[in-house]
Amino acid sequence: MRSYQTMLNNGETFPIIGMGTYSGENDRETTERAIRTAIKMSYRHFDTAKIYGSEPAVGNALRRAIHDGLVEREDIHVTSKLWSSDHHDPLSALQQTLQRLGMEYIDMYLVHWPVALKPWVDYPIPAEEDFEELDMENTWSGMERCLEMGLCRSIGVSNFSSTKIQDLLDFSCVTPAVNQVEMHPMWRQRKLRAVCMEYGIHVSAYSPLGGPGNAWGTTSVVDHPIIQSIAHKHNATPAQVALRWGLSQGASVIVKSFNARRMKENIGALQLKLDEWDLHDINKMEERKIMRGDWLSNDTTSPYRTVQELWDDEI
Known part of the structure; x- marks a missing residue:
């Protein structure tokens, strides 16, 4: 998988296809088993977050895989995220993430949303009384401190618009390495990608298939006639076409499936090539x-x- 990496603005390498680990209804054993299977299929990027509830499973699965000689730690890339209730103290939040993972450092730490919530809000959908005043300058200073202390190799953001990226750059000492956002053939993020490219910020796509299977997701991306037609043309699957489109735009993609057949299908997108007519149609x-x-x-x-x-x- 070393050839399937990109270089970030800080010199760190970043795998262009990753496995999302939002656990939802999945238990820890199911998550761990899926991660081990993914490693055997050459997945090297594992994306988690405090709010996903999957950090303990991710850490345990990766530690076991390293212990068993399936992979070396330096070949694994782990991303986690600062939840909105921890904006007041990113350093402590990352230390707790590392404790849950059982790791000394992670490779990427992202601000999950440009929203601050009260410290006890450990659920994804806040009530009206759960919000706090957002002080992004203080939050980002805490993220930079995490980097200085060696608790993470890179820092970045998630769900930041072009304007919010530019606002952050007005006071940041460290430019975000990544902006992880929704991106797929039906939400192409042209403006945001252009702004991120201008500042050397890598765009990482979540829900690159449109999030089928998630409460907020849709199947309309992979079911779209254009995607279906391109898949038929290349003897590929619609999912592979959608993923390859994201990769062709210079983004990395975070795919979330614990099904072994789909995991293999998704990583097969690395072998697909789209032509200019395919991109024009999309x-x-x-x-x-x-x-x-x-x-x-x-x-x-x-x-x-x-x-x-x-x-x-x-x-």
Whole structure:
């Protein structure tokens, strides 16, 4: 998989295909078994977060795989995220993440959302009274401290619009290495990708298939006639076409499946090549954002009165 990596703005390498580990209804044993299978299939990037509840399973599975000689630690890339209730102290939050993972460091630490919640909010959808004032400058200073202390190799953000990226760069000492956002053939992020490219920030795509199987997801991406037609043309699957499109745009993709057949199918996207006509056809597809984050806006306590403000009208 070494050839399937990109270089970040800080000189660190980053695998261009990763495995998402949001556990949902999956128990720890199921998650661990899926991660071990993924390692045998040459997956090397594992994406987790405090709010996913999968950090203990991810850490245990990776430690066992390293112990058993399946993989070396330096060949594994682990991403986790600062939950919104921990903006006041990213350093302590990362130390707790490392404890749950059983690791000395992680490779990437991301600010999960540009939203601050009260310290006890350990659930994904906050109530109106759960919001705190967002002080992104203080949050990012804490992220930079994590980097200085060697608890992570890179820092970045998630769900940041072009405007929020530019605002962050006004006060940051360290430019984010990554912005992890929703991106797929029906939400192509052209403006955001251009802004991130200007500043050397790598775009990593979550829900690159549109998030089928998730509560917020849709099957319309892989079911779209254009994607289906391109898949038929190349004797590939619609999922492989969608993933290859993301990779062709210079992004990495985070795929979430614990099904061994689909995991193998997804990594097969690395072998697919799309031609200029395929890309032209995909660019004609209608666009629709799936993960809108409506629950993060309100008229009283959130910094964003509307979902349009959350995304700075990039929606």
